[in-house]
Amino acid sequence: MNVKKINCVRATIPVAAAATRVQAPRMRLALHATAPDGASLHRCTACARMLPVTHFYASHTKYRLHRCKRCATRAQRAYMAARRTSPYFRMLCTLRRHAGRSEHARRFQEADVAAVVRAFHGRSALSDKPAKRLVLVRWRPSAPLHPGNAVPLTSREAAAHRAVRCVEDAYPAAAVARTDTRLRQTQTA
Numbered sequence: 001m002n003v004k005k006i007n008c009v010r011a012t013i014p015v016a017a018a019a020t021r022v023q024a025p026r027m028r029l030a031l032h033a034t035a036p037d038g039a040s041l042h043r044c045t046a047c048a049r050m051l052p053v054t055h056f057y058a059s060h061t062k063y064r065l066h067r068c069k070r071c072a073t074r075a076q077r078a079y080m081a082a083r084r085t086s087p088y089f090r091m092l093c094t095l096r097r098h099a100g101r102s103e104h105a106r107r108f109q110e111a112d113v114a115a116v117v118r119a120f121h122g123r124s125a126l127s128d129k130p131a132k133r134l135v136l137v138r139w140r141p142s143a144p145l146h147p148g149n150a151v152p153l154t155s156r157e158a159a160a161h162r163a164v165r166c167v168e169d170a171y172p173a174a175a176v177a178r179t180d181t182r183l184r185q186t187q188t189a
């Protein structure tokens with residue numbers, strides 16, 4: 001048994017199993033069929049069952065039926081579970097909770113969180129400490145929330161920062177200048 005493993009998109013599977021999957025000939029299955037009672041059946045592209053059209057979610061934008069309702073629900077649950085465990089998604093939830101129901105908070109997406117964290121190399125903007133659980137906060141409270149005005153901080157720094165009214169008064173000039181430079185790089189990147 002080959003114990004070496006490779007990372008696939010969905011799961012980690014053994015190399016031997018991955019090779020067999022690649023070499024296996026692709027079976028061409030009919031997408032449509034007619035039931036003995038004359039009802040039209042469609043093949044689910046995920047579970048390969050032949051099902052009546054009522055087992056699929058209707059869509060105005062799709063010309064073909066893909067996954068059945070059961071498979072679509074499972075895929076959606078798996079997607080949401082994966083999102084919940086994503087650190088960027090957790091940071092986005094915390095950011096939105098503190099930012100309130102503003103248009104700017106709604107526009108802030110998981111990809112924006114990732115861009116800001118990458119710009120600061122996964123470290124706190126103020127202490128430059130690598131933190132396991134970073135929190136994203138609005139840098140200047142007077143400016144709207146957008147990727148050019150959000151910084152990652154440790155949870156303790158973030159709690160103190162939320163009470164700050166003016167960053168120039170609260171932090172050393174060097175720290176403010178360094179953070180502003182990094183934020184400008186986020187905007188140009």
Ligand SMILES: [Zn+2]
Nearest residue numbers: 044047068071
């Ligand atoms: Zn299915």
